[in-house]
Amino acid sequence: MAVVEMKRIHVYALKNNRKKILEMLQRRAVVEVDTPEEASLGEAKGPFSKTDTASARLTFEKNAQLVGSAVETLDSYAPPQKSMLAMLEGRTGVSARQVQQTAEAAPEVTKIAANIVALGKRVNDQQAEIARLEAQLEALKPWMNLDVSMRTIGTNSTSVFIGTFPEELTAGEIKTRLAAALPEISGVEAEVVSTQPQQTCAFVVCLGREGAKVESALRGMGFTYPAAPSKKPPVQRAEDLRARIAAAQADIESAGKEIASYAGRRQDLLFTSDYYTMRASKYQVLGDLWQSPHVFYLTGYVTAGAAPALQRELEEKYQAFVEVETPAEGEDLPIKLQNGFFSAPVEGVIEGYSLPGKREVDPSKVMCVFYYVLFGMMLSDAAYGFLIALGMGIVLLKFKNIEEGLRKTLRMFFFCGLSTMFWGVLFGSYFGDAVDVIARTFFGYGADMPSLTPPLWFAPLDQPMRLMLFSFLLGIIHLFAGLAMQIYQLCRRGKYLDALYDSGFWYMLVGGLIIALVSLDMFQEMMGLSIAIPPVVTNIALAFAAIGAVGIVATSGRESRGVKRFLKGLYGLYGVSSWLSDILSYSRLLALGLATGVIAQVFNMLGTMAGSGPVGVVLFVLVFVIGHVLNLLINLLGAYVHTNRLQYVEFFGKFYEGGGRKFEPFAAKTKYFKITEE
Amino acid sequence: MQNFDWNALGVVFALLGAVLAALMGGIGSAIGVGLTGQAAAGVVTEDPSQFGKVLILQLLPGTQGIYGLLIGFVTLTQIGVLGGTAPDTLSKGLLYLAACLPMAIVGMVSAKWQAKAAVSSISLVAKRPDQFGKSMIFPAMVETYAVLALLISILSITSIANI
Numbered sequence: 062m063a064v065v066e067m068k069r070i071h072v073y074a075l076k077n078n079r080k081k082i083l084e085m086l087q088r089r090a091v092v093e094v095d096t097p098e099e100a101s102l103g104e105a106k107g108p109f110s111k112t113d114t115a116s117a118r119l120t121f122e123k124n125a126q127l128v129g130s131a132v133e134t135l136d137s138y139a140p141p142q143k144s145m146l147a148m149l150e151g152r153t154g155v156s157a158r159q160v161q162q163t164a165e166a167a168p169e170v171t172k173i174a175a176n177i178v179a180l181g182k183r184v185n186d187q188q189a190e191i192a193r194l195e196a197q198l199e200a201l202k203p204w205m206n207l208d209v210s211m212r213t214i215g216t217n218s219t220s221v222f223i224g225t226f227p228e229e230l231t232a233g234e235i236k237t238r239l240a241a242a243l244p245e246i247s248g249v250e251a252e253v254v255s256t257q258p259q260q261t262c263a264f265v266v267c268l269g270r271e272g273a274k275v276e277s278a279l280r281g282m283g284f285t286y287p288a289a290p291s292k293k294p295p296v297q298r299a300e301d302l303r304a305r306i307a308a309a310q311a312d313i314e315s316a317g318k319e320i321a322s323y324a325g326r327r328q329d330l331l332f333t334s335d336y337y338t339m340r341a342s343k344y345q346v347l348g349d350l351w352q353s354p355h356v357f358y359l360t361g362y363v364t365a366g367a368a369p370a371l372q373r374e375l376e377e378k379y380q381a382f383v384e385v386e387t388p389a390e391g392e393d394l395p396i397k398l399q400n401g402f403f404s405a406p407v408e409g410v411i412e413g414y415s416l417p418g419k420r421e422v423d424p425s426k427v428m429c430v431f432y433y434v435l436f437g438m439m440l441s442d443a444a445y446g447f448l449i450a451l452g453m454g455i456v457l458l459k460f461k462n463i464e465e466g467l468r469k470t471l472r473m474f475f476f477c478g479l480s481t482m483f484w485g486v487l488f489g490s491y492f493g494d495a496v497d498v499i500a501r502t503f504f505g506y507g508a509d510m511p512s513l514t515p516p517l518w519f520a521p522l523d524q525p526m527r528l529m530l531f532s533f534l535l536g537i538i539h540l541f542a543g544l545a546m547q548i549y550q551l552c553r554r555g556k557y558l559d560a561l562y563d564s565g566f567w568y569m570l571v572g573g574l575i576i577a578l579v580s581l582d583m584f585q586e587m588m589g590l591s592i593a594i595p596p597v598v599t600n601i602a603l604a605f606a607a608i609g610a611v612g613i614v615a616t617s618g619r620e621s622r623g624v625k626r627f628l629k630g631l632y633g634l635y636g637v638s639s640w641l642s643d644i645l646s647y648s649r650l651l652a653l654g655l656a657t658g659v660i661a662q663v664f665n666m667l668g669t670m671a672g673s674g675p676v677g678v679v680l681f682v683l684v685f686v687i688g689h690v691l692n693l694l695i696n697l698l699g700a701y702v703h704t705n706r707l708q709y710v711e712f713f714g715k716f717y718e719g720g721g722r723k724f725e726p727f728a729a730k731t732k733y734f735k736i737t738e739e
Numbered sequence: 740m741q742n743f744d745w746n747a748l749g750v751v752f753a754l755l756g757a758v759l760a761a762l763m764g765g766i767g768s769a770i771g772v773g774l775t776g777q778a779a780a781g782v783v784t785e786d787p788s789q790f791g792k793v794l795i796l797q798l799l800p801g802t803q804g805i806y807g808l809l810i811g812f813v814t815l816t817q818i819g820v821l822g823g824t825a826p827d828t829l830s831k832g833l834l835y836l837a838a839c840l841p842m843a844i845v846g847m848v849s850a851k852w853q854a855k856a857a858v859s860s861i862s863l864v865a866k867r868p869d870q871f872g873k874s875m876i877f878p879a880m881v882e883t884y885a886v887l888a889l890l891i892s893i894l895s896i897t898s899i900a901n902i
Contacts, residue, residue, distance in 0.1 A: 413872020522813075525897055529890070649886045652806070655893065659809045666821070695805060698798055705872065706879040 064423045065397040066365035067724070069388045070372070073358050074381035079350075082359075082379050083343055088157075088736055090728030091367040093395050096349040096360060106351065109358060114348035118341050124171055125337035131174035132330050134181035138317050139324035151462035152735040155332070160736055163332045170326065170333040177323055180316045187309040187316075194309070197289065198302045203255040203262045204287070204295040211290035211298075220272030222265040222279055224286045230261045235282075239265075242278040246271050262287075335731035346727050362388070362395055362724070394419075396721035404429040406473030409466065414709050415719025422550055424717060428708060431539050432473075435707055437480025438535070439653040439700035441521075442661065444492045445693050446481025449474055477700075488654070489516025492689055493661025502669045503678070521654055529651045530588055536647030537575065539707070540640070543715030544568060550716060562619065566612035571640055573606025610634055643711045649703050657696045664688030749832030750818055750825040756839030757814035760892065763843040764807020767850030771800025774854040775861060782865040792864050792871050799857045799878040803850035806889045810842040814896055823900065831899065838895035845888035853881035 070092060074082055086092050155163075204211060207223065215221040226235070235251040243249075246267070254262040263284075267275045291298035323330075351358040363371060368385045375381040388394055396416040398408045404425040410432065417423055440446065453475035457468065485491065489512065496514045500506035506513070521528045544564045551560035578584055580594040580602075617633025618626040668684035671677040713719075729736055779793035812821075814835055819825030826832045860874035 410872070522897075525893055529894070645887070646883060648890045649883070652886045652889045652893075656802075656805055656809050659812055660805060663808065663812050695798070695801070698795060699802055702795070702799065702875055702879050703882075706876055709872070709876050710880075 063399045063425075064417055064421075064721075065399045065724075067362045067388060067394045067397075068365050068368045068385045069360065069392075070363040070368060071358070071360045071384040071386075072375060072381050073356060073383075074375070074379055076352065076355055076357055078379045078381065079347075079357055082375065082381065083346060085374070085379075086359075086727055087339065087343060087729050089367070089371065090726045091371060092359075092361045092363045093724055093726050094346050094349055094359060094361040096351065108353040109351040110353075111350070112348060112352060114344040118344040118348070121337045121341035121344060125334050125341060127178060128171065128174040128330050128334040128337065131177040131181075132327065132334065134177050135320060135323055135327060135330065139321040139327075141324075141327060149456060149460040149463055149467070151460070151464050152731065152733055154462070154737045155734045156737060159332075160336070163329070163336045166329065167333050167336055170329050173323060173326055174330060174333070177320055180320050184313050184316045184320075187313045191306050191309045191313075194302050194306050198299060198306075200287075200289060201291065201295050201299050201302070203257060203260070204291075205299065206254045207262075207264060207295050209294055210292055211287060211295060212292055215266070215269060215272065218269045219266050220269050220275065222263075222276060222284065223290070224263065224279075224284050226261040226263060227259060227283045227285075228261065229256050229258065230263070231256075232263070235261075235263060235265065238282055239275065239278055242281060243271075243274060246274060249275060331733040335729075335733050338731060339729045342727070342730060361727070364397060364724075393722060395724035397724035398423050398425060400425045402472075403476070406469045406476065407432050409470055409473070410705060410708065412723070413705070414713060414717075416721030416723055418718050418720035420550070420554055421717065421719070421721070422546070422553070424546060424713075427542055427546060428712065429476075431542065431712065432704055432708060433476045433480040434535070435539075435650065436477040436700050436704045437482075437484045438532075438650045439703060440477075440481040440657055440696055441484040441488050441654040442490045442492065442657050443482050443485025444490075444495070445657070445689075445696075446478045446483070446485050448478070448693070449481060449697070450478030453478060481700075484654075487516060487518040488521050488658070489514050490658050490661070492685075493658055493665050495661070495665050495685070498665040498669060499681075502681070503673050521651065522658060525651060525655065526588055528654065529648055530590070532647045532650035533644055535650065536644045536707075536711070537571075539647070539712055540643055540715060541568065541572075543712045543717075547716035562612065562616035566609040566616070567640075568609070569605040570609030570613060570637065573602040573604070573609060574637075576602035577606065643714070646711055647707065649707075653696065653699050653703060656699070657692065660692045660696070661689065664692060746828045749827060749829050752829070752832035753814065753818040753826050753835035754820065756836035756843075757811040757818070757820075759836075759843040760807045760814065760839040760846070761811035762807070764810075764846035764850070765804045767847035768801050768804030768807075771803070771850040771854030771857070772797060774851075775800060775857045778858040778861040782861055785865065786868075789864060789868060792868065793861050796857050796861050796864065796874065796878065799875075799882065800850045800854040802882060803846040803853075803885050806885060807842055807846050810839055810889065810892045810896065813893060814839060817896060817900060826899075831902070834899050834902070835896065838892055838899060840892075841888040842885075842892040846885055849881055849885040849888075853878045853885075856881055 072082070203225075209221075211223055213221045213223060230253070232251045232253045235253070236249060239246075239249050239251070249265065249267045249271075251266075252264040254264055256262070265275070265279065293301070346359075363385070372383045372385055375383050398411070398416070399405075400408060400423070407425050407429045411417075411423070411425060411428070437446065453471045457463070457471055457475065463471070491514050494512070494514075497506070497512050500513055501508055519527060544567060548560045548564045551557070551563070576594070577599055579590070579592060580596075580599040585591060613634050613636075614627070614630035616630070617636075618629025621629055664684055665688075667688065668681035669677070671680040775797040779797040782793050783790050815821040817823040818832075818835060826835060857878040860877050863874045864871055
């Protein structure tokens with residue numbers, strides 16, 4: 062149970078060492094800078110003031126972003142060879158000297174990045190242009206048979222109308238309608254260029270002096286001029302457009318090639334992006350420092366373990382004046398958890414809920430045991446457990462450079478896998494009943510012969526009641542462990558009476574009631590138990606339960622007075638119903654355990670449908686592989702979710718509130734490389 | 740009709756129960772996973788890195804279908820279809836039907852409501868990916884009742900043969 066002890070560190074140093082000190086702190090990543098606000102300092106700040114570094118920081122952040130988007134563009138043209146396991150490989154380690162080189166090369170790399178981004182933009186622009194041109198080309202299609210400019214309005218003595226009618230018409234129909242509308246005019250010629258459903262493109266010519274009349278008659282027929290008439294004849298215009306599309310495509314290609322030619326600089330780009338991120342976070346800290354003309358002051362939290370070495374280094378190497386003190390009582394300390402090999406993996410689960418709040422203990426050590434046990438029970442198949450543990454084990458051994466958080470998660474599943482194996486052996490489940498099924502179907506093992514993989518303990522499907530009772534028992538142990546944590550927490554703060562009131566009485570009440578219940582004949586018969594509990598024990602248990610109940614009624618409302626206190630006490634006793642539902646909740650251990658086994662059986666049975674011939678073997682292998690992979694994934698998810706739920710709701714509900722703030726040290730929050738110490 | 744053996748209907752009703760459990764649980768889960776899938780896909784269009792998280796949330800209402808299958812299968816192994824002996828009386832068949840009903844009905848309804856909780860959790864994760872741990876718990880709360888129904892169904896089914 063280790064919430065790491067925090068100290069407050071004060072560093073006073075000369076400004077000419079500022080860069081070195083900040084860089085050193087960033088590499089060590091053990092100090093969370095926490096500068097007091099101006100208001101709280103008041104007169105005490107003397108000649109010290111803060112510098113505004115926001116604009117510098119913004120520049121770095123913008124650069125980091127620029128380089129980042131350059132990499133994105135680059136990756137779409139020259140996809141990097143990324144293996145499926147890339148995320149397991151972790152960040153590349155680089156030396157301080159390489160960082161220095163990256164810093165020196167940064168302006169040049171930034172220029173490359175800007176160029177890549179500009180090229181990417183050019184490609185986008187040209188693609189938009191192509192889309193525009195293609196739309197134009199599409200609009201021209203109905204006019205391809207027209208051999209004059211679409212803007213032709215006539216000659217000296219004729220008027221020409223080029224446009225569309227909103228229906229399908231033939232040249233004859235157009236002429237007939239015109240003749241009907243304008244009986245006095247003759248010599249109108251119409252030609253249909255093309256017809257589509259609901260549209261006719263037509264060319265109409267008449268004598269120049271009759272133009273106005275013909276036009277109004279045409280309008281009466283729904284005639285409209287095209288939206289974008291081309292100056293050249295449509296065929297030529299289309300050729301021009303195609304040429305422009307080809308040019309744009311060529312431009313895209315050349316831009317793409319130019320982008321791809323930077324593929325060799327990908328690494329540099331990534332490093333530079335990280336370098337800018339680092340600089341940005343350094344400038345943020347810089348803006349938080351109190352500075353006088355020659356001296357700066359930095360304060361924050363440091364883990365107690367790292368404090369002495371840091372103090373020595375700062376004093377000896379950088380002539381700083383360093384003070385390390387125990388933080389004041391009211392300070393909002395950041396929380397860092399530290400645990401051993403076995404319990405550290407569940408830190409992530411705790412963080413998913415909330416880090417321990419003030420005066421709370423780190424529940425990892427207690428929780429991890431239950432976590433592994435409960436998870437294993439829900440999945441409970443030896444072969445599945447073996448596969449999980451094997452997979453995780455191989456990954457953990459092969460990839461030494463995995464990021465810490467991921468490594469912990471993998472280790473958690475490794476232990477969960479081991480536990481699953483353990484329960485699988487106890488319940489006799491190896492890919493469900495695969496061994497028996499294979500033996501019976503393909504090797505003629507008698508159906509009435511005993512199972513080849515007998516359970517070490519019992520088979521859940523044969524005795525579900527027994528497993529349910531065991532689940533409840535585990536639940537009671539889990540919940541009581543939560544209560545014990547509560548007692549521990551309260552005692553640590555010296556609140557012994559509260560420990561008795563809020564936890565002790567519940568032990569008596571719930572414990573007493575359970576023993577009394579178990580001693581009932583009816584219950585034993587129902588559950589198929591035969592535990593002889595002497596009446597004396599039952600009576601003692603009932604007495605304890607009574608003391609607990611009275612105690613709870615008397616103390617639950619101890620903050621209030623009079624009738625209110627009594628009512629609150631009664632309400633406190635009502636909490637026994639939540640105990641009932643909490644314990645019942647552990648029946649999911651049975652439900653999920655059975656689900657794994659039964660679905661595995663279903664798949665095994667499906668596999669044997671085609672008998673024992675060659676086809677049968679092929680079918681069996683197919684169904685077996687697909688089915689068990691599916692079953693494993695689904696039940697892995699179920700086990701994970703429900704184990705978390707039992708921890709969060711049932712276990713944490715008994716003692717844990719959380720609300721702690723995570724320790725966020727000043728560090729190089731890089732994505733691609735990791736600075737190793739020089 | 741006078742010679743009609745009503746007891747022959749026992750196995751019919753028992754099978755009806757098994758089928759209903761798988762059917763209704765499956766329907767509920769299909770609706771549920773469909774709902775959550777839409778929400779999850781929406782999140783992934785904005786932020787593909789959330790795929791793993793929203794996938795887990797999407798699958799949460801999928802368990803009712805599995806529980807339904809489980810009850811269906813266990814019933815089949817009891818009533819002489821895949822093992823066991825066929826119920827010899829009408830009442831026994833009806834008992835199997837009744838035993839399957841908790842899983843069938845609660846499974847279908849809870850899957851739908853769990854899906855609604857999961858959809859909300861998916862939008863929670865979209866806005867605050869760091870709150871994934873908590874977001875998982877809200878839909879899991881609904882599932883409790885499916886688990887309880889499963890429990891009652893399975894305890895009933897495995898005990899009916901001894902009545």
